[in-house]
Amino acid sequence: MALAERVVAQALLLVMAASLQLSHAAVYKVGDSGGWTSIGNIDYKQWAATKTFQVGDIIHFEYNAQYHNVMRVTHPMYRACNATAPLATYTTGNDTITITTKGHHYFLCGVPGHCQAGQKVDINVLRTSETAPTPSPSGLSPPPSFPSVGIPAPSPSKATSLKASKGSFSKLGLAMAAFAVFVSGLH
Ligand SMILES: *[C@@H]1O[C@H](CO)[C@@H](O)[C@H](O)[C@H]1NC(C)=O
Ligand SMILES: *[C@@H]1O[C@H](CO)[C@@H](O)[C@H](O)[C@H]1NC(C)=O
Ligand SMILES: [Cu+2]
Numbered sequence: 001m002a003l004a005e006r007v008v009a010q011a012l013l014l015v016m017a018a019s020l021q022l023s024h025a026a027v028y029k030v031g032d033s034g035g036w037t038s039i040g041n042i043d044y045k046q047w048a049a050t051k052t053f054q055v056g057d058i059i060h061f062e063y064n065a066q067y068h069n070v071m072r073v074t075h076p077m078y079r080a081c082n083a084t085a086p087l088a089t090y091t092t093g094n095d096t097i098t099i100t101t102k103g104h105h106y107f108l109c110g111v112p113g114h115c116q117a118g119q120k121v122d123i124n125v126l127r128t129s130e131t132a133p134t135p136s137p138s139g140l141s142p143p144p145s146f147p148s149v150g151i152p153a154p155s156p157s158k159a160t161s162l163k164a165s166k167g168s169f170s171k172l173g174l175a176m177a178a179f180a181v182f183v184s185g186l187h
Contacts, residue, residue, distance in 0.1 A: 027096070028053070029060045030107075030121055036063035036070065038114040044121035053125045057099050061107070065093030068119070071110045072097075078106035078122065081115035102127045 028051055029035070034042045053059075061070045071086035089110070090097070099105060108120035 025056065025058060026054065027058045027060055029062060036061045036068055036109070036119065038068070038109060038111075038117045038119040041118065044118065048121055048123060053099060053123055055099060055102060055125055057125075059097045059099060059105075059107075059123055061090065061095045061097070063093050063109075065091055068093075068109045068111055068114065070095050070097075070107055073106050073108055075104065075106060078108060078120060081108060081120065083108060083110035083115065086110065099123060099125055101125070 031037065031042045031044060031047055034040060063070075070090040071083055072088040073083065073086050077083070077085070097105075102125045105123040105125070106120070107123065108115040
């Protein structure tokens, strides 16, 4: 019995570690299947509006590096499509950028004309709670909050991280916990 309990405890620790790691690694591909481009009139504002970005998330820009690039710029530069003094430049065509701070992160394509054609995106990590309501012209209610996770957390900081984890990852964690209990029953 003592062995089984130890197995369960260790399995739960593994599950929590996995959940914490996964909750900070949501990957968002800019433009989804369309990728990062100036053709096809992809609405990157609309694309970003459907996401709830969090610190630790990864923004993935995929594009043909012969024709495009990615530049992180300030808000005025973003508004004016001014690419003369970017804060950072990415040119591989397969760039992953980890968001490490809250607030706005402005990106545009520095190839002349592309930003003006709409190849710009504002990744905004909300400073308030992850479900802060945004005013909606269509009068839709804000998205429901994530379901709470049924795993006990040993410290407030970890509790916060678990609360912020994505619903699908929470389900993965619960499935792993169930599997751990099942495995421990075999002993
Ligand atoms: C572009 O931004 C740079 C750096 O902030 C600034 O010096 C320059 O005047 C801007 N150019 C235009 C056309 O706004
Ligand atoms: C982008 O990079 C990731 C990891 O480095 C790799 O798995 C993926 O296949 C790459 N995608 C393209 C289109 O090169
Ligand atoms: Cu471009």
